[in-house]
Amino acid sequence: MKTDRMVPLMSTASSPVRYLLHDGELIEYADAKMHVLSTSMKYGVGVFEGFRAYWSEEDGELYAFRVQDHMRRLLDSMRVVEIAGPADIDVLSDQLLGLVRANELRANLHMRAQVFVDSPDGKPDDTGPATVYMAAIPMGNYFGATGLDVQISSWARLSDRAMPPRIKSIANYQNGRLALLEARRNGYGAALLLTESGHVAEGAGYNVFMVRQGRLCTPPSTESILEGITRDSVLQLAATELGLDVDLRPIDRTELYSADEIFVCGSAAEVNHVTSVDRTPIGDGSAAGPITSQLQDLYQQAVRGRIEKYRDWVIPVYGAATR
Ligand SMILES: Cc1ncc(COP(=O)(O)O)c(C=O)c1O
Structure with missing residues (x-):
């Protein structure tokens, strides 16, 4: 340089x-x-x-x-x-x-x-x-702290038979863009896309988790998702810091309507709770649920190098860190 x-x-x-x-x-x-x-x-x-x-x-x-x-x-x-x-x-x-x-x-x-x-x-x-x-x-907080009201998009998430969803190819982003534009047109803040076969995939720039019947669940990497690094961080934090087993399994659309908690995650989105899906309230319809709140907090600590076990996730850019 x-x-x-x-x-x-x-x-x-x-x-x-x-x-x-x-x-x-x-x-x-x-x-x-x-x-x-x-x-x-x-x-x-x-x-x-x-x-x-x-x-x-x-x-x-x-x-x-x-x-x-x-x-x-x-x-x-x-x-x-x-x-x-x-x-x-x-x-x-x-x-x-x-x-x-x-x-x-x-x-x-x-x-x-x-x-x-x-x-x-x-x-x-x-x-x-x-x-x-x-x-x-x-860049500060991308979505704000009030949670997201999401619409299930009428656009399907692109499939691995058409384009490679697991990687960050610029061309893929037309898919999420169309979903986001549709959601905004319909008065929602964000969009979630289903796979061609109707399972929950992810959003326009973020992966998705739900808590249902006490279990934390997220779609596996074969469900047309980007293999998110925040998703991976959340999976590790949930297991080691909260002792939660996460179910990596296909999720149906209607499971979202009856979920106790839903959150999205991504580098820009961080860990951000969902307040409603297709206008169906999630939890109390405004605040993040207890597992989401704990994961939000753990993530914010981890990205600042405050969790010893995950200290190697961060690089001190100026070399001034004393911890
Ligand atoms: C389509 C999509 N899914 C998920 C994510 C989250 O990935 P990561 O946590 O690696 O930023 C992103 C953001 O990069 C994305 O664009």
């Missing part, structure tokens, strides 16, 4: 941060451009990651959450959609953290790594040249 550019830190009205990263080099926010005839622009060929970092005032430290696991999934995404791109998880992780430091960010962040195919005259079977952009931008 270029570090010899001694330009003052600032952002403009149109750019929330000064720098982005392009193939490991710092660039000005406004200079991140691609040709309209590139493969990615013409055919939606691209993969990405979205991750978080959390600022702790108490520690004077910024903690980046499960960066290497995200980079591992980025490589997996490239493999599945056949993009010949960078392959070193450590190099990619260091580049992202270097970008955060270059922007001197000390706030809760959302970070992205995006790999595009940038050939000048894009063909559908191009697998390169790959080009990598990274961003780190301040």
